Structures are given as structure tokens and as C-alpha cells.
Amino acid sequence: MIEWLDSYEGRTWQTTESGTIRYALIGLGWWTTDLALPAIESSDLGEVTVLVSSSAEKATRAAEENGVERGISYDEFHDGAASDEYDAVYIGTPNATHLEYAETAAGLDKAVLCEKPMEATVERAERMVATCEEADVPLMIAYRMQTDPAVQRARELIADGFLGEPVSVYGHNSQHLLEMIPDPDQWRLDADLSGYGTSVMDLGIYSINTTRFLLRRDPVSVQAEMVSNHEAFADVPDERSSSLLVFEDDVQMISTSSQHAHEDTHLKITGTEGRIELRPAFHGECSLHLSRGDLSVTVEHGSFDAEREMEEGFDYFADRLLGDGDLYPDGRHGLRDMRIIEALHDSAERGEPVDL
Amino acid sequence: MIEWLDSYEGRTWQTTESGTIRYALIGLGWWTTDLALPAIESSDLGEVTVLVSSSAEKATRAAEENGVERGISYDEFHDGAASDEYDAVYIGTPNATHLEYAETAAGLDKAVLCEKPMEATVERAERMVATCEEADVPLMIAYRMQTDPAVQRARELIADGFLGEPVSVYGHNSQHLLEMIPDPDQWRLDADLSGYGTSVMDLGIYSINTTRFLLRRDPVSVQAEMVSNHEAFADVPDERSSSLLVFEDDVQMISTSSQHAHEDTHLKITGTEGRIELRPAFHGECSLHLSRGDLSVTVEHGSFDAEREMEEGFDYFADRLLGDGDLYPDGRHGLRDMRIIEALHDSAERGEPVDL
Numbered sequence: 070m071i072e073w074l075d076s077y078e079g080r081t082w083q084t085t086e087s088g089t090i091r092y093a094l095i096g097l098g099w100w101t102t103d104l105a106l107p108a109i110e111s112s113d114l115g116e117v118t119v120l121v122s123s124s125a126e127k128a129t130r131a132a133e134e135n136g137v138e139r140g141i142s143y144d145e146f147h148d149g150a151a152s153d154e155y156d157a158v159y160i161g162t163p164n165a166t167h168l169e170y171a172e173t174a175a176g177l178d179k180a181v182l183c184e185k186p187m188e189a190t191v192e193r194a195e196r197m198v199a200t201c202e203e204a205d206v207p208l209m210i211a212y213r214m215q216t217d218p219a220v221q222r223a224r225e226l227i228a229d230g231f232l233g234e235p236v237s238v239y240g241h242n243s244q245h246l247l248e249m250i251p252d253p254d255q256w257r258l259d260a261d262l263s264g265y266g267t268s269v270m271d272l273g274i275y276s277i278n279t280t281r282f283l284l285r286r287d288p289v290s291v292q293a294e295m296v297s298n299h300e301a302f303a304d305v306p307d308e309r310s311s312s313l314l315v316f317e318d319d320v321q322m323i324s325t326s327s328q329h330a331h332e333d334t335h336l337k338i339t340g341t342e343g344r345i346e347l348r349p350a351f352h353g354e355c356s357l358h359l360s361r362g363d364l365s366v367t368v369e370h371g372s373f374d375a376e377r378e379m380e381e382g383f384d385y386f387a388d389r390l391l392g393d394g395d396l397y398p399d400g401r402h403g404l405r406d407m408r409i410i411e412a413l414h415d416s417a418e419r420g421e422p423v424d425l
Numbered sequence: 426m427i428e429w430l431d432s433y434e435g436r437t438w439q440t441t442e443s444g445t446i447r448y449a450l451i452g453l454g455w456w457t458t459d460l461a462l463p464a465i466e467s468s469d470l471g472e473v474t475v476l477v478s479s480s481a482e483k484a485t486r487a488a489e490e491n492g493v494e495r496g497i498s499y500d501e502f503h504d505g506a507a508s509d510e511y512d513a514v515y516i517g518t519p520n521a522t523h524l525e526y527a528e529t530a531a532g533l534d535k536a537v538l539c540e541k542p543m544e545a546t547v548e549r550a551e552r553m554v555a556t557c558e559e560a561d562v563p564l565m566i567a568y569r570m571q572t573d574p575a576v577q578r579a580r581e582l583i584a585d586g587f588l589g590e591p592v593s594v595y596g597h598n599s600q601h602l603l604e605m606i607p608d609p610d611q612w613r614l615d616a617d618l619s620g621y622g623t624s625v626m627d628l629g630i631y632s633i634n635t636t637r638f639l640l641r642r643d644p645v646s647v648q649a650e651m652v653s654n655h656e657a658f659a660d661v662p663d664e665r666s667s668s669l670l671v672f673e674d675d676v677q678m679i680s681t682s683s684q685h686a687h688e689d690t691h692l693k694i695t696g697t698e699g700r701i702e703l704r705p706a707f708h709g710e711c712s713l714h715l716s717r718g719d720l721s722v723t724v725e726h727g728s729f730d731a732e733r734e735m736e737e738g739f740d741y742f743a744d745r746l747l748g749d750g751d752l753y754p755d756g757r758h759g760l761r762d763m764r765i766i767e768a769l770h771d772s773a774e775r776g777e778p779v780d781l
Contacts, residue, residue, distance in 0.1 A: 313648065330696065421776075422648075
């Protein structure tokens with residue numbers, strides 16, 4: 070037990086401790102400047118050398134404010150400016166714009182770390198995968214939960230039989246988007262920029278992807294209900310959504326998400342012999358709750374926050390570029406999430422289950 | 426707050442404190458003898474005067490062992506034996522046999538308290554309602570959660586706006602049926618006696634009915650997935666099941682249940698402004714967890730167990746017979762659960778949502 074606790078934060082994936090990946094950060098929203106940038110700066114294997122934004126002035130000003138060498142515009146980025154000053158790009162722009170930056174990066178032979186969901190539609194996600202594969206450029210999707218220590222330990226326990234056979238999964242992710250970002254015209258509520266919708270694309274994806282990772286299984290059929298009532302959600306179908314997914318081996322997953330509800334994140338997997346629960350589950354404050362027989366164990370991991378979780382993800386990505394481990398949540402992995410999300414939206418629209 | 430805590434167990438439904446209802450208990454399984462009988466004996470307004478079982482010998486022996494006046498056989502009951510010695514019947518037999526006892530009780534002008542689910546099929550439940558209404562005999566379905574103090578307080582809080590608008594509901598109820606009752610030939614796994622199936626009829630019904638009671642809303646459409654893999658479940662479709670129900674006002678409920686999984690009971694309602702959670706939720710050990718804004722409150726109610734919960738239900742039923750309050754979870758209320766369960770099974774079989 071002491072050994073297990075002491076190794077809780079251990080990076081079992083680590084293959085190298087030397088080298089540095091220089092990042093160009095594309096898109097300077099609060100997520101990129103307040104979380105991604107400091108996370109890379111405090112990571113072991115990364116540094117930020119270029120910021121890319123809508124205008125050279127904005128990018129240069131942000132670079133100066135954050136102690137970064139260069140700031141360039143999106144147009145300059147597409148023209149190949151400063152391309153000898155970075156090794157990889159981090160794409161944190163609205164969903165429907167990821168592809169264009171990935172295409173340019175691939176053309177410049179730069180590795181790509183792309184935010185999730187990887188694009189607005191399956192078709193555009195397929196193009197991203199094809200482009201990066203043709204250019205032989207590494208493409209990773211930023212599923213940070215996969216390098217969270219609680220998730221890593223849970224995945225090992227499941228593989229070792231802690232649950233017995235997995236039976237059912239509950240996922241929930243809700244927040245008040247309009248209180249977090251008080252702007253009804255934000256891109257997450259604009260179908261042209263967000264893609265299929267908002268609550269599954271932005272929140273439900275955490276439950277679904279983490280379950281795929283923990284169970285090493287994928288959904289084979291899905292059904293969903295979605296509704297938007299609040300006027301700010303008029304352009305997207307899923308202010309709130311609920312989903313029922315059947316995974317391989319008849320594991321049943323149910324999931325709710327909402328962009329307009331009391332905040333809560335929760336993932337629970339029930340097996341024939343035990344239960345593994347992450348609560349809070351997402352956004353960097355992950356506690357692990359274990360039950361088996363009459364015993365219960367809670368592991369609270371106070372030092373781990375959203376920035377630390379991102380740092381872990383960036384170091385994992387850099388390790389994969391610098392060392393010799395396989396890169397796991399790659400473009401094809403992210404593309405499968407896109408197909409699942411598309412199927413959920415199809416199901417809600419057509420009123421019938423959709424097979425994958 | 427002190428007032429609220431002191432009134433936590435308060436019987437806001439009580440209309441009388443005098444009088445006694447004399448019960449005939451029909452069906453002497455462990456549930457009836459180990460839980461229902463002592464619960465009535467320790468209740469304020471009830472006493473057990475007659476036990477009814479498959480043979481007069483068995484019933485008489487059980488009556489002697491438990492200090493009850495009379496023991497009679499099912500045949501004797503149907504013939505009207507001892508009918509001046511009880512005022513009401515409690516039906517705790519396998520689902521598919523409830524109707525015959527209710528019919529005889531109605532013919533004898535006795536009030537009926539019937540275990541849930543009220544029968545094996547919608548058609549038989551309809552006959553029970555019609556029979557009791559034609560005979561003008563009170564019929565209540567034994568939804569004990571509705572008189573649990575945690576559920577009563579949660580319902581008041583929801584009516585007072587604690588949640589804001591309700592958004593989504595999660596229900597879960599799982600157990601190891603074959604460890605609790607180690608007999609693969611038990612009636613809950615026999616479709617002729619159980620009805621549509623086992624995990625929704627026996628477990629999911631707790632989540633669904635308690636949600637209906639808490640939200641004062643009913644489902645308008647349902648979809649479900651069910652599967653049986655273990656050989657003991659060959660005769661029923663739902664060793665494990667998952668459901669997605671849309672309630673009035675677009676409230677979305679997701680629910681899982683399993684008769685072959687690690688034990689867990691959980692009900693969570695998320696609203697726009699807060700969250701109300703029962704965990705453990707069912708089977709008499711109900712704790713109430715409240716969240717609103719940044720605040721969380723947990724009310725643990727140690728003295729309340731399954732017998733005490735049943736006692737509360739029996740006193741409520743007796744109060745309705747002796748006093749002048751409306752009897753709430755009546756036959757039509759239970760019939761609606763039967764229609765919901767039938768619709769869930771239809772949905773799982775046909776692979777499409779079913780409207781109610």
C-alpha cells in the first residue's frame with residue numbers, strides 16, 4: 070500500500086528525461102494563456118517560443134507580457150514565419166478552425182497537439198488525420214484525463230480485475246457556461262464554430278473518452294436525447310443531453326451533460342465485484358474512490374490541479390516526440406470520439422439508436 | 426436549521442393518532458416475516474392478526490412462532506376464512522400472484538396494501554385497479570421511499586426551488602441477487618412469476634418511482650438497453666439494464682440497474698441552481714446530500730433502517746384508512762409504473778424509443 074501510494078503520481082509512461090520541445094501556441098483565449106502557457110513553462114520537457122493570434126500586434130503584446138520570444142499573426146503562421154523557432158504546435162482555437170492550423174503545421178513538418186474535440190465534424194477530423202499521416206507528422210489529441218494519476222491508477226486496477234467484470238458506467242459533466250463566459254455570442258454556442266453542438270462536444274466527451282481509456286473498450290451503439298430551451302442555446306441542439314451507450318462486451322454506459330446546470334463532474338464504473346469512482350472527475354481535481362466487497366478507499370490528491378494536469382499532458386506529448394514510446398491518444402483515437410459524438414447527435418435527431 | 430433538523434422525521438402526512446388496522450399478511454417469504462411483520466408490530470396504528478400461506482399447517486406454525494392469532498391457507502383465505510379478524514391485507518407474494526389476492530380481498534371489502542411492482546403485467550395491474558375501484562376498496566402500492574424522511578424532505582426542498590429548475594436525474598440500483606438468495610430457480614428469475622423481467626421490475630422501479638415522487642412529474646418517452654449473460658438469467662431479458670427517460674418539462678433521467686453486480690444504490694437530481702442526492706438511496710438507509718452554490722450539506726440518518734422505513738409506510742397506510750387524508754401511491758400510481766416498465770422492455774426489444 071505504501072508503495073502504491075508513493076507511486077501514485079509516477080509517470081509509468083516516461084521514456085526520456087532529456088530534451089526540449091519548443092511550442093508555438095495557436096489561439097490566445099484564456100485557456101491557452103492562463104492554463105496551457107504556464108503549464109508548458111513549468112513542464113520538464115517543454116517551452117513556449119512562439120505565440121500565434123489574429124494580429125501580429127496582439128500576438129507580440131501577449132508574447133512580451135508572458136516572456137515569450139516571438140508573436141506572429143495567423144497569416145504569418147500560414148506563410149511559415151518563425152518556423153525554425155518551434156518544433157510543435159498546440160492548437161487551442163475554436164473547434165472548426167483546428168484543421169487549417171494542423172494542415173499548415175503538417176506542411177511545415179511540425180508535430181501537432183490539438184485540443185479536443187479535434188474538429189467540428191467527422192469529415193474535417195478525417196482530413197486532419199489524413200494530412201498528418203501523409204506528412205508523417207505526429208498528431209496527438211489533448212485528452213489530459215489520460216495522464217491524470219487517478220485515471221492512470223484506475224486503469225491499472227481495472228486491468229488487474231479490481232471490478233470483476235465491468236457492468237455499467239455513469240458519467241456526468243455539467244457547468245454554467247454563461248456564468249463562466251458571460252457572452253451569449255461565444256463560439257461554443259455557435260454551431261459554425263463548435264460543430265455538432267455544445268454539451269456533448271465540450272463536456273460529454275470527457276465522460277466518453279475517459280471511459281474508453283479506462284475500460285479499453287469502445288461503444289458499438291448509442292442513443293441520445295438533447296434539448297435546448299434557454300435562448301442563448303438557440304443555435305445548438307444540446308443545452309442539455311443524455312446518452313445511453315453500449316460498449317463492447319455489453320458494458321452499458323449512461324451519461325448526462327449540461328452547459329446550463331449546477332456544476333458537477335462524476336464518473337462511476339460498477340463491476341460484478343467492485344466499483345471505481347472519480348469524483349470530482351474532470352478539470353484537474355480528480356479524487357479516486359474504490360469499493361470492493363465491504364471495503365471502501367478514497368484517495369484525495371490535493372496538489373493536482375488543472376494546470377498540473379495539463380503539465381502532465383504536455384510532458385507526455387514531449388516524451389513521445391523525444392523518446393521512443395507510442396503516442397496513444399492519436400488522431401485516429403480522437404476521430405473515433407468524433408464518430409461517437411456524430412452518432413449521438415444523429416440518434417437524438419432521428420429518434421432511434423445508431424450503430425457504430 | 427435546528428427546527429428543520431428536529432422536524433426531519435416529522436410525519437407531515439399524519440391525520441390521526443388513534444385506531445388500529447388489523448392485517449392479514451399474505452405470502453410468508455423472508456421479506457414478510459423478517460421485515461413486514463416486525464414493522465407492523467412496532468408501528469403505532471397496525472397489528473398482525475392473520476398469516477396466510479400455502480398450507481394451513483405452515484401458516485399456523487408461523488403464527489405460533491410470531492405470536493399471531495391465526496394462520497390460514499391461501500385456499501381458506503379465498504373462501505373468506507377469518508375475514509372478521511382483519512381489516513386489510515398486505516400482499517407480499519411473487520408479482521404474478523398479487524391480483525388473485527387483491528380480487529378476493531376486494532370481494533371481502535378489505536383494504537389492500539400491495540407490494541411493488543403491483544403485478545406481472547400492465548393488463549393484470551389494470552384488472553387490480555378496476556376490481557378495487559368497483560368494490561370501492563382502498564388500494565395502496567407499498568412504495569416505502571415515499572414516506573422515508575430523507576425523501577420527504579428532498580421533495581419539499583425541490584418544491585421550494587432548492588434545485589432551481591430540475592435538469593437531469595441519475596438513478597442506480599444494483600445487487601447480487603444470487604448471493605442474497607442462492608437459488609437459480611427463485612421466482613424473480615422466472616418470467617411467469619416476475620413478469621417483464623427482473624432488474625427493472627425489482628430494482629429500477631425504485632429509481633423511477635422515487636424520481637416521479639420527488640419531481641411531481643412523469644416520463645413521456647423512454648428508451649432502454651437490456652442484456653442477460655449469466656445462465657441463471659436465461660428466462661429474463663435484463664440481468665442488467667440501462668434506461669433513458671424524458672420526463673415532463675424536458676427533465677432527462679438516466680438509470681442503470683443490475684441483479685448481478687456490486688451493491689450500490691444512488692439517486693441524484695441536478696438542477697440549474699443545485700443538486701440533491703440520496704446515497705445510499707434505497708432499502709432503508711437513506712442519506713441526503715445537498716449542494717447549492719458553493720455549499721454542501723450531508724444529513725446522515727443513522728436510526729432509520731429498512732424495518733423502520735416499512736413501519737413508516739404501514740403507519741401511513743393505516744392513517745389513510747383511519748383518518749381523512751388522501752391515499753397517494755394508489756393503484757393508478759402503481760399502474761403508471763407498470764406502463765413505464767412495459768415501455769422500457771418494449772424499447773429494449775424493438776430497439777427504438779417508446780412514447781408514453
